[in-house]
Amino acid sequence: MELMIKGANEKVKKMDEQQNNLKDFVVKELEKLKNMLKQLAECYQLMRGGETDLGAEIEEVRALYRKEMLQRKLLYNQLQELRGNIRVFCRIKPDKSSCLTVSDESISLVNVHGKKMEFEFDKIYDQKVSQSDIFENTKPIITSAVDGYNVCIIAYGQTGSGKTFTMMGPEKDPGVNLRAVQELFSVAKTREKVTFKITAQMLEVYNEQIKDLLRDPKDPKPVDIIIRIMGKTVKIENAVETEITAPDDVKKMIKRGDVNRHTAQTKMNTNSSRSHLLLKINVEITDKVTGGRTVGSLTLVDLAGSEKIAKSGAEGQTLIEAAAINKSLSSLGQVFSALRSKSVHVPYRNSKLTQLLQPSLGGDAKACIFVNCSPLDNNSSETLSTLEFGQNARQVELGKAGQNIVAGPGKPPGAEAGPGKPPAAGAGPGKPPAAGAGPGKPPAAKK
Known part of the structure; x- marks a missing residue:
């Protein structure tokens, strides 16, 4: 075991060295690119109005720019692939007593049979960690959404374990949601040669129904929210989609939507979420030089907590809600189990x-999961289930992530493809079939 741990530590050190080398290289290459564009602008200003034709020089610089941009994206995503397309972090809720034993690499507890159970995660956050520390290791994958990838961040755990605090947080110390949007704007604004458009939807899954949290609850017209899966994208029809021009817009939107979310008081939590909350952010980036366009998405998920009815004291409507919550969380666990075993059929349709x-x-995205744990002795069985869920999810191999690229003006689809380009969605062994595929039914047409 000591040899295994030593070998794992050496691998982690080597990966960190590779990561730092890649970061330094990317920074240097971007600096070279900025200087090159600056020189072009100065040259153009000096020679404008003269007889010299700068067309060839400009076209050459444009080609170099395309090459630099492609290389930067490949390097950055290579860096992320070294760390895995799905990462699982464990966060422990602060409390005076604890049934958990925590080290830098692992977390353990003793089950009802007296056996010590040990789990390893990409990162374990103890009870003293801050909201900014939590976000630090999540930040890198946010950049991938700006580059045209599907990114998902999920908080999982029993009711009262701190999921909503991790994702939403208080106004003065926000959680992952607001910090992620701030990072999106920060990354997008550093790219001088692009335009970007960011839109958002805020939904909840309540009793196996999708509710639009941005729609006025007093609106007398009933609206059915429809899910359409098209290749690597999910279209949510009839839901309000708001354009976001600044992080403050998201803050107002979250505040507005949170008022409409279903909550209730239970014995385990005075303000228990009775639904799964999804904040879906779409990022469309258009390159001014090449005309190419990428469409990425960032889905931020605050899951409702799993709960034992005997502990929560749920009855009546809250009992119905608890049954729906546990059923959908069970379906999520089945999806991870199918992905881990590379099953031909992945049961996505078992729940909304x-x-x-x-x-x-679905096999070509980037995901991050926070498993939130209560350290109390009387919650040890639920904590064990949470840790087992996280361990199961950590063993999933999503495969190489793929960009959502839209061809630039005058280019056929796929014109940007080249050496080292990620394969198209749906390609590769162990890939789950496209939504809607089944016996006697052809796979969905690729976009």
């Missing part, structure tokens, strides 16, 4: 939650 998450877990 897994249907909405299919593009984010």
Whole structure:
């Protein structure tokens, strides 16, 4: 065991070295690119109005720019692939007593049979960690959404374990949701030669129905939310989609939608979420130089907590809600089990939650899962289930992530493809079939 741990530590150190080398290289290449464009602008200003034709020089610089941009994206995504397309973090809720034993590499507890159970995660956050520390290791995959990838961040755990605090957080110390949007704008604004458009939807899955949290609850017209899976994208029809021009817009939107979310008081939580919350952000980037366009998405998920009815004291409507919550969480676990075993059939259609998450877990996306744990002795069985879920998810291999690229003006689809380009969605062994595929039914047409 000591040799295994030593070998694992050496691998982690080597990966960190590779990561730092790649970061340094990317920074240097971007600096070279900026200087090159600056020189072009100065040259053009000096010679404008003269007889010299700068067309060939400009076209040459444009070609170099395309090459640099492609190389930067390949390097960055190579860096992410070294760390895995699905990462699982464990966060422990602060409390005076604890049934957990925590180290830098692992977390353990003793089950009802007296056996010590040990689990390893990409990162374990103890009870003293801050919201900014939590986000630090999540930040890198946010850049991938700007580059045209599907990215998903999920908080999982029993009711009262701190999922909503991790994702939403208080106004003065926000969680992952607001920090992720701030990072999106920060990354997009550093790219001088692109235009970007960011839109958002806020939904909840309540009793196996999708509710639009941005729609006025007093609106007398009933609206059915329809899910359409098209290749690597999910279209949510009849749901309000708001354009976001600044992080403050998201703050107002979340505040507005949170008022409409279903919550209730239970014995385990005074403000228990009775639904799964999804904040879906779409990022469309258009390159001013090449005309190429990428469409990425960032799905932020605050799952309702799993709960034992005997502990939560749920009855009446809350009992119905608890049954629906546990059923959908069970369906999510089945999806991860199927992905881990590379099953031909992945049961995405078993719940509305897994249907909405299919593009984010369907084999060519990037995902991050927070498993939130309560350290209390009387919650040890639920904590064990949470840790087992996280361990199961960590063993899933999503495969190489693929960009959602739209060809530039005058280019046929796929014109950007080249050496080292990720394969098209649906390609590769162990890939789950496209939504809607089945016996006697052809796979969905690729976009």
